[in-house]
Amino acid sequence: MSKKTKYNFKYQLEVTWSAEDKAYVVNVPELSGCMTHGETVEEALQNAKEAIGVYIESLEARGLPIPEPLSEKKFSGKIPLRIAPSLHRDLMTKAKISKMSLNKFIEIKLKKAI
Structure with a gap:
């Protein structure tokens, strides 16, 4: 199992409605700047999974450490x-x-x- 797959679902997500964008916005606080949106909550959450994967791939490509999800920390x-x-x-x-x-x-x- 790759790190991307391992971490994909363990980060905390903040879902909010943006009246300005008329979309649900998902922020991943543990991954600075990682956010996405969708017309429905389900779409926004699916997009968040993809955004997390891309974010982690980017860290790996640059040789940077992947932040441990807070849910994994003691x-x-x-x-x-x-x-x-x-x-x-x-x-x-x-x-x-x-x-x-x-x-x-x-x-x-x-x-x-x-």
């Missing part, structure tokens, strides 16, 4: 984070008021933000 759940001391204090204060740990408070806020 995540520990730990994020080293540096923030301003004043923000740290404000977050800790709000976490205490909410009777939560700082980690839980930040996790809840991040979930709401995405």
Whole structure:
């Protein structure tokens, strides 16, 4: 199985409707600049599979590394984070008021933000 085939269906896809283009637009965030469109969602997704294949072939032809899909990566759940001391204090204060740990408070806020 080639890398192209292996990776073709594992990248995350963002599908949006473009009123300006009157088409469904598919963006592949893990492959910078890889996007396509179609008149229907199904057509746009099929075009995305082809676009991913062409993108990966282009990387291979230039000897560049193929990005590993995020769905294939293992995540520990730990994020080293540096923030301003004043923000740290404000977050800790709000976490205490909410009777939560700082980690839980930040996790809840991040979930709401995405």
